[in-house]
Amino acid sequence: MSENIKFVQGNEACAEAxxxxxxxxxxxxxxxxxxxxxxxxxxxxxxxGGKFIQMEDEIASLCAIIGASLTGCKxxxxxxGPGFSLMQESLGYAIMAEIPCVIVNVQRGGPSTGxxxxxxxxxxxxxxxxxxxxHAIIALTASNHQDIFAITVEAFNLAxxxxxxxxxxLDEAVAHMRERFVVPQPGEIxxxxxxxxxxxxxxxxxxxxxxxxxxxxxSDFGGVHRFNVTGLFHDMWGFPSSEPGVVxxxxxxxxxxxxxxxxxLARYKEYFIEDAEQLLxxxxxxxxxAHHIVENRRLRGERLGLLELxxxxxxxxxxxxxxxxxxxxxxxxxxxxGQIMQAVKLAVDxxxxxxxxxxxxxxxxxxxxxxxxxxxxxxxxx
Numbered sequence: 001m002s003e004n005i006k007f008v009q010g011n012e013a014c015a016e017a018x019x020x021x022x023x024x025x026x027x028x029x030x031x032x033x034x035x036x037x038x039x040x041x042x043x044x045x046x047x048x049g050g051k052f053i054q055m056e057d058e059i060a061s062l063c064a065i066i067g068a069s070l071t072g073c074k075x076x077x078x079x080x081g082p083g084f085s086l087m088q089e090s091l092g093y094a095i096m097a098e099i100p101c102v103i104v105n106v107q108r109g110g111p112s113t114g115x116x117x118x119x120x121x122x123x124x125x126x127x128x129x130x131x132x133x134x135h136a137i138i139a140l141t142a143s144n145h146q147d148i149f150a151i152t153v154e155a156f157n158l159a160x161x162x163x164x165x166x167x168x169x170l171d172e173a174v175a176h177m178r179e180r181f182v183v184p185q186p187g188e189i190x191x192x193x194x195x196x197x198x199x200x201x202x203x204x205x206x207x208x209x210x211x212x213x214x215x216x217x218x219s220d221f222g223g224v225h226r227f228n229v230t231g232l233f234h235d236m237w238g239f240p241s242s243e244p245g246v247v248x249x250x251x252x253x254x255x256x257x258x259x260x261x262x263x264x265l266a267r268y269k270e271y272f273i274e275d276a277e278q279l280l281x282x283x284x285x286x287x288x289x290a291h292h293i294v295e296n297r298r299l300r301g302e303r304l305g306l307l308e309l310x311x312x313x314x315x316x317x318x319x320x321x322x323x324x325x326x327x328x329x330x331x332x333x334x335x336x337x338g339q340i341m342q343a344v345k346l347a348v349d350x351x352x353x354x355x356x357x358x359x360x361x362x363x364x365x366x367x368x369x370x371x372x373x374x375x376x377x378x379x380x381x382x
Contacts, residue, residue, distance in 0.1 A: 004183040010175040011036035013145040014078075014104060014168070016183060017152035019044060022191060024073035027053045027064035029083060032116045033172040034106035037078040058083035062090040062103065069099050070229060072194065072220035074156060078104035081123055082113065084130070091165055092131035093231040095254065098208070098216060100159035100194070102152075107171040109362045118362030119172035121284055124339040127167045128313045134251060136258035138265060139167040139313040143174060143287040145181035150189065151310055154267065157192040162257055163216050169312065171335070173285035173364050194218055199225070208250075209236040214257055259314050266316035269308040272298060273323055276305025278374065280357075281320070281344060282333035283309040286365050290333045293367045293374075304374075312340065317347035324348045329377050333357045335365055 006016070015037050018026075026045055028038040038054070045052045051068070055061040058079050065075035079087065084105045094101055107123045109115025127139040138158055142151045148170065155166040197217035199205045201224040210216050219225040228238035233250055235241045258265065271294055273279065282290040287308040294306045307323045309316070324330045324344070330353060332341040338356045345351035357373040359365040 004185075005180060006183060007178060007180050008145070009036055009178055010145050010148050010170060011078075011106065012040050013148045013181055014152050014170065014175075015040035015044065017149040018076050018102070018156070019048065020149070020184070020186075020189070021153045021156035022074045022193075023050060023076055023156070025051045025065060025068035025075045026077065027055050027061045027068070027075075028077045029055050029058050029061050029079070031058070031080045031083045033108055033119075033175050034078045034080050034104060034170075036175070037104060037106075058086040059090060062087045062094070062101075065101050066090060066094050066097075066099050069101050070221040072218075072223075074100075074160070074194075076102040076104065076156075078106065080106050080108050080116075081110045081120075081126075084123060084126065088130045088132075092133065092135070094165045095131065095135050095137070096231050096233075097229050098163040098254075099165070099229075100163055101165050102155045102159055102168060103165055104152075104168045104170060106175045107169060115362045117172070119285065119335060119364060120360075120362070121169075121171055121286065121335040122337075122339070122360075123169065124312060124334075124336060127169055134255060136255045137167060137313050138162070138164060138258060138311070139169050140267065140311055141169045141284045142310060143284055143291075143308060145174075145179050147310065148174065149181060149183070151267065153189050153191070157190075158265070160192045160194050161215070163218070164258065167313075169284065171284050174288075196220075197225070201225070206236040207238050208234060210253065262314040262316055263318055265311055265314060266319050267310035268316065268319060269310065270323065271295075271306040271308075272303075273305040273307060275303050276326075277303040277328050278305070278377070279324055279327035279330045280304065280306045280333055280370070281309065281324070281330055281340075282306065283312060283340065284335075286333045286335050289365050289367045289370060293370050296367070309340070315343045315347070317343070320344055320347040321349065328353065330354045331357050331370070331373055331377070333365065333370055335359055
């Protein structure tokens with residue numbers, strides 16, 4: 001069978017991956033630099049029997065996919081920083097009610113309107129802590145179109161497995177560049193379908209009673225079971241409860257089902273780490289420049305390595321600690337003021353050996369920007 005090769009933007013690769021993963025329902029509001037996802041799915045999704053709706057704003061977009069997910073659909077929306085800010089209350093609702101959904105945030109410069117047409121990675125901490133209260137979240141990213149496709153499918157799989165929102169953090173550079181990628185054949189990437197309850201009609205159904213493996217079977221809203229869905233703390237029937245034991249156990253469940261599986265949820269790539277004296281740690285489009293530097297300096301005999309994170313949250317601290325252990329210095333390459341660098345410093349045994357190579361002016365971080373930091377660390381000057 002011949003390969004299905006495409007030469008498209010990263011946003012279009014993300015949309016194609018969502019269709020591959022079984023997307024049934026999309027609701028969104030156009031916003032630069034994510035609009036191509038909405039545009040692509042407006043055309044492609046109805047062709048395969050799915051439903052597309054352009055909503056009046058980002059709040060309505062997330063609320064719409066939450067409702068559609070409860071009826072049994074695989075769902076997604078896409079936005080950028082300002083729209084992601086508007087979604088935070090509904091994101092908390094989806095976390096509390098354990099509703100599977102995928103939210104794509106194609107990052108741009110901020111805060112506020114910021115730099116709509118320029119890249120940034122400034123929403124990393126917002127993805128982790130944007131909604132209020134103690135909670136856990138899955139946030140994924142990718143640096144090239146082949147990985148965007150794979151990680152988008154993975155986002156749907158994880159959303160269904162753990163009954164949780166999953167955030168896909170792209171950025172303007174990788175979203176708008178065009179490059180070649182191969183669309184996998186049907187079945188080549190395994191898909192996780194929704195775990196449906198086996199409880200029969202007219203039998204007491206507990207929508208929030210986990211199985212022994214921690215997974216929560218679902219019943220389609222409007223189907224044979226009647227059940228309550230709320231953003232309040234709730235019992236196993238879904239009804240509000242302020243009983244301390246119920247509140248404690250539910251909050252522990254919501255956090256532990258992800259944080260206790262941080263190692264299992266970790267997705268990453270590594271290059272030349274085994275003997276690296278200096279280690280670059282990066283993610284998203286910034287990792288492209290980091291990878292270029294590593295390959296270039298290796299040819300000159302320098303022992304430089306790269307750890308590229310694809311799972312940002314829950315932060316894979318054990319893996320980061322292990323991979324950074326033998327390096328004399330670790331340089332975090334990112335397009336913000338050090339949001340992942342802070343997590344790296346907390347993870348490693350020697351935080352004073354962690355440095356930042358960044359760019360925050362809307363320009364793409366170049367290999368020369370990284371090299372300047374490496375020269376300073378090596379005592380060679382800029």
